[in-house]
Amino acid sequence: MKIISFSNLKDIINSGDVISIAALSSGNLPTEILKAIVDQHDNCNIPQDLTIMLTNDISDYRGDSYDLDSFVTRGMVKRLITSIITAAPETIRAMRNNEIEAYYLPQGVIATHYRSQTDASPGTITKIGLNTNVDPRYSGGKVNAKTTEDLVSLIEIGNQDYLKYHFPEVDVALLRGTYADTQGNIFMTHESHLGEGYSVAATTHKNNGKVIVQVKEIIQNGKFNPSEVFIPGELVDYVVVNEDPNYHRQAIQSYYDPALSGHYQITEIREPYLDLNTRKVILRRSAQLLLEGDVVSIGFGINNELSNVLIEEEADHLVQLNIDTGVFGGIIGSRDYFGMNYNLSARMRHDQTWDFIYNGGLDIAFLSFAEVDQHGNVNVSKFGDKMNGCGGFIDISQTVKTIVFSGAMVVGGQLNYDDDGVHITAQGHATKFVEAVGSMDFNAEYAQDLGQEVYFVTERAVFELTKQGLKLIEIAAGLDLERDILANMDFKPLIAEELKVMDKAMYHQQWGGLAHEIKSEYRL
Known part of the structure; x- marks a missing residue:
């Protein structure tokens, strides 16, 4: 594991890479890494032709940060594989106008498929998605006319129908944790949810890709209980330390609220009851x-x-x-x-x-x-x-x-x-x-x-x-x-x-x- 500056990312992320991000909205989103990639593109016009793979929507509801729209509006994205987009209007516009390839696939299938990308597995084979829009007998999850490659195929095992999902191998994992120790072990202490970052890191490592993790701070090895390690350092290539709290928010509304990570219990609901409507x-x-x-x-x-x-x-x-x-x-x-x-x-x-x-x-x-x-x-x-x-x-x-x-x-x-x-x-x-x-x-x-x-x-x-x-x-x-x-x-x-x-x-x-x-x- 190497601790690097954000400026060093320009030597790691290349045009054509398949990038996986394990985040939900601003939670677990390595926003300062995204900013560094966008800054590199603004200065050098690279990277381009990226494939972005997400289980969930990532978005900057506050309007003062970096998200999927930041990449799409710059023409950096060739293909998007995700399950849902609700707060990235420029990305939706690009999909509607056939400016990028896009697939909507089931969230659980995306989240769990990383574990199937091993030499000992035939890949992701499941009944999830049968007889729906994801089934190739419908659209195979393709969002628009620009999207032509089949990522889902219908197969038969034991006289029963299944779907086989064909996901690309990950070149770069962009992940986030709260702390990294001096051996590269990642802890999710302050995060609002854990995400699928471990599985993303594991499959990226298997592919000889690069695992990059944004954290708040580097701590000494042994400071926390080993059972609290979320990603072992053996799977981490690079760690970058957050410099601006606005780019490492626990949730849209807060930098850190201990009640959201299970360190504190509230005594009453923090919002009023609904009006009768x-x-x-x-x-x-x-x-x-x-x-x-x-x-x-x-x-x-x-x-x-x-x-x-x-x-x-x-x-x-x-x-x-x-x-x-x-x-x-x-x-x-x-x-x-x-x-x-x-x-x-x-x-x-x-x-x-x-x-x-x-x-x-x-x-x-x-x-x-x-x-x-x-x-x-x-x-x-x-x-x-x-x-x-x-x-x-x-x-x-x-x-x-x-x-x-x-x-x-x-x-x-x-x-x-x-x-x-x-x-x-x-x-x-x-x-x-x-x-x-x-x-x-x-x-x-x-x-x-x-x-x-x-x-x-x-x-x-x-x-x-x-x-x-x-x-x-x-x-x-x-x-x-x-x-x-x-x-x-x-x-x-x-x-x-x-x-x-x-x-x-x-x-x-x-x-x-x-x-x-x-x-x-x-x-x-």
């Missing part, structure tokens, strides 16, 4: 599908605020909420605190978290939707001007026992809530229940084959997935079936013979009924 009504109804003891996966979108509702209802102790970054238990932040997770019960490597998920560790997942069709297929990745990608949606939705898709039924609807129920003042301008989804991210027929239990919860109605298609099983109090529900769908769903009405108590400013519902014997 459509978002809160949807979450209240969705949460009634929980059962006591459930291990719960929280997906990106509206469900980030499920923790908020559970805490307000004094029901958070009845279930365990997890997110797929490797954070178990605790309080999952939302809004200004999105990405912040307090009072953790455990944290583990990102790739190991997917082992937990793939092996049936979850009881129920709360996911979002952009479009739903009459069969119950779901699009979450491509709609309107958005090209978000699938994130971990496909991995989770193909492994969990029970799925709750949550979201507003109509875009732009205006609704009021009182003790009598729901009152619609504007129906909205675009339905999310369509004839055919724009991207097959969840295949309803395949879910039936897997024996999954699937619900769709909106502010107006609740639907259940059946073998015959989508069935309306519940309607909000105060609404008219034809005018407020069916007229806002591009198809007519099956309708339950005994159509239930949502409990009006949900529309009270103060409810207090969720804990009782979760303790019930059946999902409601």
Whole structure:
């Protein structure tokens, strides 16, 4: 291991390299390394034609740092392989305009594939992604017309279909830790999550690539417990020491908060409870599908605020909420605190978290939707001007026992809530229940084959997935079936013979009924 200055990076990173970054937003992001690479390009017009591989979105929400857009706007990126992009508008524009090649592949598959790139393994072979947009019988994960190479192939083993993923070998790993000792061992002491950096470092080392780690400080060997080593020094080639705290933020909002790395416990939620609005009504109804003891996966979108509702209802102790970054238990932040997770019960490597998920560790997942069709297929990745990608949606939705898709039924609807129920003042301008989804991210027929239990919860109605298609099983109090529900769908769903009405108590400013519902014997 060598300790080098940021200026020395120009002699290590070359045009055409495949670069892997193990980060989420600004968490674990080696931002000062990115700045040094961008500065080199600005001065010398190199490196170029880079392939960037990410499991998660990396982005500078603050507007004063360096991220994926910094590379793309300079024409440095030839190919992008990731699962999700939500806050890099220039990158999305470049994908839409066919300026770069791009693939959206399942997050868990990307995170775990590094461990399969060994001489003893045939590579990544899995059922994750079958019958979705990732399957080569659809688009194979290709985002645009410029992207032509197949990274996913369909194979058969034992008369069963599998997908084989063909990832490029990594030339350079750009990673981050809190400390490096004098032997190059990396510690993640202050980081908000662990990530998949160990696996990235291991496969890069196997490829005779270069592993570069940004840290806050060099410490003496033996200062910390050896069991706290995240990446052993034998896998680390270079360490650079951060010089500007703005380029080593633990989370978007803070340089270091001990509560985010498990060194301190907060006594109360750091954000106000939600106002009574459509978002809160949807979450209240969705949460009634929980059962006591459930291990719960929280997906990106509206469900980030499920923790908020559970805490307000004094029901958070009845279930365990997890997110797929490797954070178990605790309080999952939302809004200004999105990405912040307090009072953790455990944290583990990102790739190991997917082992937990793939092996049936979850009881129920709360996911979002952009479009739903009459069969119950779901699009979450491509709609309107958005090209978000699938994130971990496909991995989770193909492994969990029970799925709750949550979201507003109509875009732009205006609704009021009182003790009598729901009152619609504007129906909205675009339905999310369509004839055919724009991207097959969840295949309803395949879910039936897997024996999954699937619900769709909106502010107006609740639907259940059946073998015959989508069935309306519940309607909000105060609404008219034809005018407020069916007229806002591009198809007519099956309708339950005994159509239930949502409990009006949900529309009270103060409810207090969720804990009782979760303790019930059946999902409601």
